[in-house]
Amino acid sequence: MRWLLLKDLQVMRRSPLVTGLLVLYPIALAVLIGLALSAGPSDPRVAFLNEIPDGEDVTVGGSEVDPVSARGELCGRVECVDVDSEEEARKMVEDGEVLAALILPEDFADQVQSLNGLNPVSPTVQVIVNEEDPVKAQLVEDRISTLITEANLIVSRQISESSAGYLDLLLEGGEFSFLGTQSFDVLGLERTEEILTAVSEQTDDPRLKRDLEPVIEFAGLARENLDFAIPILGAIAEPIQVDKELVSGAAPGLDNFAISVAATITLMFVTVLLVAGSLALEREENTYPRLVRSLVSRGELLAEKVLLGVAVALAVTLLMLAGLAIFVSLDWSRFPFWIPAVIAGGAGFAAFGAAIGAAAREVRAASLLAFMLSLPIAFLSLVPSGTVGAALFDVIQVVRAAFPFDPALDALSGALDESGPDMVLPLVHLVVLTAAYGVIARVALRRFG
Amino acid sequence: MVETRELRKRFGDREALRGVSFGAGRGELVAVIGPNGAGKTTLLSIIAGIQQPDGGSVSRAPAEIGWVPQQAALYRRLTVEENLRLFANLEAVEEVEATVDELLARVDLTDRRADQVSTLSGGNQQRVNIAIGLLSRPAILLLDEPTTGLDPRNREQLWEFLTSLAAEGTTVIFSTHNIAEAERYGERLLVIADGDVLFFGTVAELHQAEPVPAGAATDRAFERAFIDFLAARGH
Numbered sequence: 314m315r316w317l318l319l320k321d322l323q324v325m326r327r328s329p330l331v332t333g334l335l336v337l338y339p340i341a342l343a344v345l346i347g348l349a350l351s352a353g354p355s356d357p358r359v360a361f362l363n364e365i366p367d368g369e370d371v372t373v374g375g376s377e378v379d380p381v382s383a384r385g386e387l388c389g390r391v392e393c394v395d396v397d398s399e400e401e402a403r404k405m406v407e408d409g410e411v412l413a414a415l416i417l418p419e420d421f422a423d424q425v426q427s428l429n430g431l432n433p434v435s436p437t438v439q440v441i442v443n444e445e446d447p448v449k450a451q452l453v454e455d456r457i458s459t460l461i462t463e464a465n466l467i468v469s470r471q472i473s474e475s476s477a478g479y480l481d482l483l484l485e486g487g488e489f490s491f492l493g494t495q496s497f498d499v500l501g502l503e504r505t506e507e508i509l510t511a512v513s514e515q516t517d518d519p520r521l522k523r524d525l526e527p528v529i530e531f532a533g534l535a536r537e538n539l540d541f542a543i544p545i546l547g548a549i550a551e552p553i554q555v556d557k558e559l560v561s562g563a564a565p566g567l568d569n570f571a572i573s574v575a576a577t578i579t580l581m582f583v584t585v586l587l588v589a590g591s592l593a594l595e596r597e598e599n600t601y602p603r604l605v606r607s608l609v610s611r612g613e614l615l616a617e618k619v620l621l622g623v624a625v626a627l628a629v630t631l632l633m634l635a636g637l638a639i640f641v642s643l644d645w646s647r648f649p650f651w652i653p654a655v656i657a658g659g660a661g662f663a664a665f666g667a668a669i670g671a672a673a674r675e676v677r678a679a680s681l682l683a684f685m686l687s688l689p690i691a692f693l694s695l696v697p698s699g700t701v702g703a704a705l706f707d708v709i710q711v712v713r714a715a716f717p718f719d720p721a722l723d724a725l726s727g728a729l730d731e732s733g734p735d736m737v738l739p740l741v742h743l744v745v746l747t748a749a750y751g752v753i754a755r756v757a758l759r760r761f762g
Numbered sequence: 763m764v765e766t767r768e769l770r771k772r773f774g775d776r777e778a779l780r781g782v783s784f785g786a787g788r789g790e791l792v793a794v795i796g797p798n799g800a801g802k803t804t805l806l807s808i809i810a811g812i813q814q815p816d817g818g819s820v821s822r823a824p825a826e827i828g829w830v831p832q833q834a835a836l837y838r839r840l841t842v843e844e845n846l847r848l849f850a851n852l853e854a855v856e857e858v859e860a861t862v863d864e865l866l867a868r869v870d871l872t873d874r875r876a877d878q879v880s881t882l883s884g885g886n887q888q889r890v891n892i893a894i895g896l897l898s899r900p901a902i903l904l905l906d907e908p909t910t911g912l913d914p915r916n917r918e919q920l921w922e923f924l925t926s927l928a929a930e931g932t933t934v935i936f937s938t939h940n941i942a943e944a945e946r947y948g949e950r951l952l953v954i955a956d957g958d959v960l961f962f963g964t965v966a967e968l969h970q971a972e973p974v975p976a977g978a979a980t981d982r983a984f985e986r987a988f989i990d991f992l993a994a995r996g997h
Contacts, residue, residue: 327839393917599835606811607824608852
């Protein structure tokens with residue numbers, strides 16, 4: 314078997330294009346994923362037009378909101394492009410120079426300030442979006458919706474705080490400033506109740522006592538009920554809070570999951586294509602009958618191809634992970650877990666590739682078949698639960714279980730991240746699949762060989 | 763000496779071999795001839811151990827028989843000597859390098875030993891193909907249409923080589939469509955058609971069985987006799 318293994322490595326060495334692709338493919342994939350993970354998503358370009366007259370303050374609940382800091386908040390989330398007019402903003406959106414335009418209208422400050430008065434008007438911002446690209450449009454809509462929600466939250470919180478301040482004044486009394494020029498003292502319900510109680514205790518006039526009693530009772534009730542109103546206002550300012558509960562352990566980090574997916578896809582394509590092509594090559598070069606007539610058994614030939622696949626998969630996947638380590642932090646203390654995960658995954662994919670190579674007579678047919686089978690299986694394995702109907706997801710689960718991608722992904726996720734899935738079950742699953750596809754390959758060799 | 767007894771092979775509804783029996787002695791050259799689809803390749807494949815018969819037997823194990831398929835069975839990205847060395851190791855030949863050197867010399871490819879097989883002509887690829895068939899120094903060598911695609915000079919060199927092997931004691935069994943080659947080099951002829959053995963004997967015996975008509979060209983007399991022989995038996 315070792316002579317065949319050496320021969321296959323020699324053939325690979327003599328096929329620089331194929332071998333180069335086998336090495337360059339994972340490196341290119343590693344670089345792309347590394348750049349994507351380390352750079353993060355780029356901010357969408359949004360045209361920003363502020364029509365609020367210079368020097369006009371925006372006051373919410375008695376507090377001033379600085380339009381400059383509001384712009385800074387917005388432009389921290391998107392890349393702002395300042396424009397001078399609505400027409401300019403609209404043209405930039407239409408020309409695709411920006412994904413959207415956000416316009417603060419001239420009367421925006423007045424609208425916000427009206428929230429303090431008796432005739433409030435909902436402040437409105439204008440958004441112009443080019444929906445030619447639905448994905449980008451959705452991205453912009455999500456960002457702007459988030460900003461508006463946050464702005465609403467800030468405004469409502471400030472109004473609530475301001476209202477709570479007024480209630481405090483009514484309860485406890487104090488100095489009230491009116492239009493910033495006049496101020497006067499407010500007695501407050503607590504002090505009112507105290508004064509009235511004292512007067513009632515000091516007077517001997519039964520009629521006055523009788524008249525004061527309901528007033529004192531009202532002052533007490535009003536104070537107690539207004540006390541309750543303050544936390545209610547706080548609840549209105551932030552009505553919904555999230556109490557997150559995990560039901561099945563912590564998920565691995567997004568970076569590690571992305572690395573696991575990339576490593577599994579690399580492992581799959583490199584191994585399946587190599588083994589399927591290598592086995593098909595034996596028949597294309599007419600050497601298969603010469604080998605199996607007395608030199609090696611069909612089982613030995615299959616074992617050699619699987620071994621070749623595992624060896625190359627191990628080298629290429631480790632190379633890819635080393636490449637990724639330039640961009641993202643990998644937990645090298647888990648290296649001993651990587652090896653069994655890659656070997657078991659490589660063996661599963663190699664046996665799968667051997668079954669394809671045994672059924673196809675030519676390298677081109679084997680390669681095409683390997684792509685046609687592998688790609689949809691990888692996609693199916695990445696479909697999250699809840700995104701399709703329950704019955705369809707059950708079918709997908711069965712298909713996933715029949716192919717090595719899903720257990721290989723779980724094994725690699727578990728190997729890369731301590732908080733990932735348990736590795737034992739996926740490794741056992743891969744061993745079973747390796748044996749099953751080995752049997753299928755053996756039958757296919759006898760049937761089509 | 764190799765013998766087949768009542769070899770039978772069926773592919774679906776079609777019977778490829780219908781009880782083929784024949785034997786070849788030490789140092790004998792036997793030509794297997796017949797029309798297309800007669801079962802020549804199937805017969806040689808079964809003797810070589812590549813296919814299993816549905817019935818009958820072969821007196822020798824595949825490991826004792828050298829096999830040279832019609833299409834060169836070589837790794838085209840390896841060099842000539844790498845191919846020979848690989849198969850020598852797989853055959854568990856004792857002195858690999860010496861055997862490779864000797865066979866390269868015998869097929870006259872010593873100066874091309876470092877060339878990749880894909881760069882060789884069809885004739886030279888066939889020489890490497892034959893050299894691999896001889897690596898284990900088999901007592902019996904099977905060749906399936908060995909001269910297909912070779913130019914006259916290469917064909918001549920190949921026959922010189924095969925006759926010298928036979929002279930050294932190797933039994934050579936070859937199939938061919940070239941009746942002139944069968945007449946010239948085959949000491950005995952095995953004529954099969956539709957899986958049946960129609961004739962097994964010498965060229966002279968075939969002539970006796972089907973005399974050449976008067977006035978037939980002498981240089982093509984045997985081919986004429988062979989065609990008439992088949993026609994007389996419904997093929």
